[in-house]
Amino acid sequence: MINVRQVNMLVGGRPVLNNVSFDLEPCRIHGIIGPNGVGKSTLLQLLSGVRKPSSGEVSLDGVRLSSYSRKALARKLAVLQQGGLPPAGFTVRQVVEMGRFPYQNWFGDEREDHSMLIDHALQSMGLAELSNRTLDQLSGGERQRVALAKVMVQEPEVILLDEPTTYLDIGYQVQLLDTVRQWQRQRGLTVVAVLHDLNLAALYCDRILVLHKGGIAAMGAPLDVLSEALIRDVYLTDVSIVKHPVTGTPQILLQPSP
Amino acid sequence: MLLLAVSIALSLSIGSSTISFADVWGILWHQLPWTDDAGNRWGAGEIAIVTQVRLSRVLLGVLVGACLGLAGAGFQGVLRNPLADPYTLGVSSGSSVGAAFLILFGYQTLLGEWTIPIIAFATGMATLLGVFFLARSRGVMQIETLVLAGVIIQSFLGAFVSFMVSLSDDVINQILFWLMGSLAMKSWADVYIVLPCLIIGLPLLIAYGQALNLFVLGERHAAHLGIRVERTKLIVLIGSTLLTAAAVSVSGVIGFVGLVVPHLIRLMVGPDYRLLIPLSAIGGGMFMLWSDTIARIALAPKEIPLGVVTALIGAPFFAYLLYRRKKGQEGLG
Numbered sequence: 238m239i240n241v242r243q244v245n246m247l248v249g250g251r252p253v254l255n256n257v258s259f260d261l262e263p264c265r266i267h268g269i270i271g272p273n274g275v276g277k278s279t280l281l282q283l284l285s286g287v288r289k290p291s292s293g294e295v296s297l298d299g300v301r302l303s304s305y306s307r308k309a310l311a312r313k314l315a316v317l318q319q320g321g322l323p324p325a326g327f328t329v330r331q332v333v334e335m336g337r338f339p340y341q342n343w344f345g346d347e348r349e350d351h352s353m354l355i356d357h358a359l360q361s362m363g364l365a366e367l368s369n370r371t372l373d374q375l376s377g378g379e380r381q382r383v384a385l386a387k388v389m390v391q392e393p394e395v396i397l398l399d400e401p402t403t404y405l406d407i408g409y410q411v412q413l414l415d416t417v418r419q420w421q422r423q424r425g426l427t428v429v430a431v432l433h434d435l436n437l438a439a440l441y442c443d444r445i446l447v448l449h450k451g452g453i454a455a456m457g458a459p460l461d462v463l464s465e466a467l468i469r470d471v472y473l474t475d476v477s478i479v480k481h482p483v484t485g486t487p488q489i490l491l492q493p494s495p
Numbered sequence: 496m497l498l499l500a501v502s503i504a505l506s507l508s509i510g511s512s513t514i515s516f517a518d519v520w521g522i523l524w525h526q527l528p529w530t531d532d533a534g535n536r537w538g539a540g541e542i543a544i545v546t547q548v549r550l551s552r553v554l555l556g557v558l559v560g561a562c563l564g565l566a567g568a569g570f571q572g573v574l575r576n577p578l579a580d581p582y583t584l585g586v587s588s589g590s591s592v593g594a595a596f597l598i599l600f601g602y603q604t605l606l607g608e609w610t611i612p613i614i615a616f617a618t619g620m621a622t623l624l625g626v627f628f629l630a631r632s633r634g635v636m637q638i639e640t641l642v643l644a645g646v647i648i649q650s651f652l653g654a655f656v657s658f659m660v661s662l663s664d665d666v667i668n669q670i671l672f673w674l675m676g677s678l679a680m681k682s683w684a685d686v687y688i689v690l691p692c693l694i695i696g697l698p699l700l701i702a703y704g705q706a707l708n709l710f711v712l713g714e715r716h717a718a719h720l721g722i723r724v725e726r727t728k729l730i731v732l733i734g735s736t737l738l739t740a741a742a743v744s745v746s747g748v749i750g751f752v753g754l755v756v757p758h759l760i761r762l763m764v765g766p767d768y769r770l771l772i773p774l775s776a777i778g779g780g781m782f783m784l785w786s787d788t789i790a791r792i793a794l795a796p797k798e799i800p801l802g803v804v805t806a807l808i809g810a811p812f813f814a815y816l817l818y819r820r821k822k823g824q825e826g827l828g
Contacts, residue, residue, distance in 0.1 A: 287715070307718070309721075323711075338722075
């Protein structure tokens with residue numbers, strides 16, 4: 238699916254990623270975690286192809302990302318970026334329709350009519366009633382749902398999420414990740430999410446990649462990766478790890494110093 | 496489109512020498528090659544006024560306005576900056592430096608009849624780069640900083656043009672022409688300079704309409720949807736500068752058209768650039784036509800410089816946009 242080989246990345250002359258190699262498995266939800274400034278968003282930008290690594294290569298289905306045309310790549314891979322959409326004057330429906338851009342020719346036409354697809358995306362994100370409102374009339378949480386609906390109509394095989402739950406309350410956090418997971422299962426998508434919240438990562442991800450000091454500290458299922466020792470090592474803080482009473486996944490309890 | 500046609504018709508008939516509406520159209524009708532000369536009852540003077548003076552001026556006004564309206568829409572789209580236009584960014588002044596230099600020192604045929612627009616384009620582009628350089632801090636351009644940089648460069652270049660003009664004869668009229676713009680004393684030759692640039696620029700910008708829509712969501716979003724961001728920006732900026740240079744080469748610096756027109760169109764049809772771009776061309780043509788008609792007749796037989804009229808309308812509008820933006824920010828904070 239996605240293969241990262243010996244990637245080095247310098248940002249402003251400073252090495253951020255150091256000889257990083259890993260493979261992402263198809264039809265899985267991958268979480269990228271790690272402390273602030275470790276290069277999680279940089280890594281996601283490399284995976285999305287908007288930035289090129291200083292050396293090494295990232296490939297999708299065996300083809301280097303840089304060999305895809307921008308539109309061809311956008312048909313395979315979509316990004317839900319940090320911070321969401323700006324409060325623009327477009328209506329919700331217009332913005333969601335923009336997700337079809339990679340499929341349109343120079344005249345903005347497509348061979349088939351995709352209004353059904355757009356209706357469906359609006360429905361499943363609970364945006365049907367808001368579809369004629371403009372973005373500047375929506376709350377941040379609503380705009381984030383519009384952004385996700387736009388990603389949906391892009392019909393990608395891979396979705397990259399950059400801290401999708403920032404600024405959302407816990408209700409919307411769960412709703413958003415539930416939607417992503419449901420959709421991922423229906424379509425067999427590959428999802429890569431940069432997450433700040435370790436507990437959400439443990440609940441939703443099949444595999445977790447821990448980024449630390451420019452390299453990968455650990456990668457695997459949440460149960461195998463998340464340990465008190467690793468967290469102490471990476472985040473320099475003591476935690477207790479308990480089992481979630483319902484799902485059985487590891488959950489992290491913070492521990493203030495005595 | 497219909498409104499534009501009506502505007503052209505009316506404006507043709509209004510002028511400092513009184514020729515009736517019917518006569519104007521009678522004269523034009525008889526200029527068409529397949530009509531016979533039987534009904535030709537107009538004097539050579541009247542015919543010359545209509546065909547040589549008014550018709551070319553009206554068409555030139557429409558073309559120049561269309562260029563500036565388009566350029567404004569292009570700059571606003573690619574910079575995602577509601578206050579951008581050829582005038583506020585200093586591109587108009589930049590083009591006028593090149594054009595004025597050539598005309599005042601008699602080099603206008605150095606590279607054939609296209610010398611002036613080519614040089615105006617080059618100096619306009621250089622000015623744009625200068626403004627970007629001034630406005631950019633740590634890789635980002637604040638909306639207000641960009642406009643401030645534009646104003647600084649624009650006043651410097653305006654002074655420079657005035658200085659060059661001072662070295663030649665016929666000082667005052669020329670300074671007025673370059674700083675405030677005018678469509679007076681223009682001929683069909685000028686129409687043929689602007690028209691090709693518009694024929695290149697209009698389809699170019701229309702083709703990038705949907706790309707500019709995606710830019711509204713932010714450059715990153717646009718990139719993720721499959722747009723080659725840097726290439727798109729470069730092409731739209733070059734196209735907009737070309738249109739500006741064409742307009743300035745023939746009419747001097749006429750401010751605020753590119754600012755006012757796209758905003759008015761946006762109020763009418765919404766933010767979709769696929770509509771906004773062609774309608775800005777039409778709207779720009781109309782706006783310029785009426786501004787020029789006012790400039791011609793308000794103090795007839797004296798003319799007001801065209802830039803005075805557009806600035807009297809445009810500057811308060813600019814202030815309004817700034818005010819609304821400020822209020823919007825307070826609302827968010």
